[in-house]
Amino acid sequence: MEEIVRIRLMDESDLDDVTKLEKLSFKTPWSREAFFNEMTKNQFAYYLVVELNNEIIGYCGLWVIIDESHITNIAIHPSYRRKGIGDYLFRGAMAMAKTLGARKMSLEVRVSNTTAQALYRKYGFQEGGIRKNYYTDNQEDALVMWVELL
Numbered sequence: 675m676e677e678i679v680r681i682r683l684m685d686e687s688d689l690d691d692v693t694k695l696e697k698l699s700f701k702t703p704w705s706r707e708a709f710f711n712e713m714t715k716n717q718f719a720y721y722l723v724v725e726l727n728n729e730i731i732g733y734c735g736l737w738v739i740i741d742e743s744h745i746t747n748i749a750i751h752p753s754y755r756r757k758g759i760g761d762y763l764f765r766g767a768m769a770m771a772k773t774l775g776a777r778k779m780s781l782e783v784r785v786s787n788t789t790a791q792a793l794y795r796k797y798g799f800q801e802g803g804i805r806k807n808y809y810t811d812n813q814e815d816a817l818v819m820w821v822e823l824l
């Protein structure tokens with residue numbers, strides 16, 4: 675059987691699966707309500723899911739405000755990491771931001787998360803500064819990264 679991977683907009687029926695994935699991926703996960711509020715109350719928010727054979731294996735959130743985009747979060751199910759899925763989803767998020775008029779994109783990443791930083795650098799992201807004690811679980815600093823979307 676051929677595996678089918680696709681990216682689509684997240685909808686309310688995805689919230690339980692996304693919340694489970696969030697808990698698998700982060701020490702201080704967002705709640706189901708946080709995702710719901712992003713989807714229903716934040717006019718700048720767009721959330722994508724990546725599916726493998728109709729099973730959600732990743733998601734990415736972004737905000738697009740005028741001509742700037744910001745990645746809020748991105749996660750891939752632990753069983754599917756290092757298989758190109760995150761790369762595929764990240765490219766999809768960047769393409770969506772460009773389609774929506776963004777000319778720049780930013781994100782924060784843990785200073786210890788060198789794997790994610792390598793992915794972002796692959797797409798031209800550069801260091802833009804440090805947010806001290808950004809992560810509430812352990813006060814780890816966040817590296818702010820930016821790219822021009824050409």
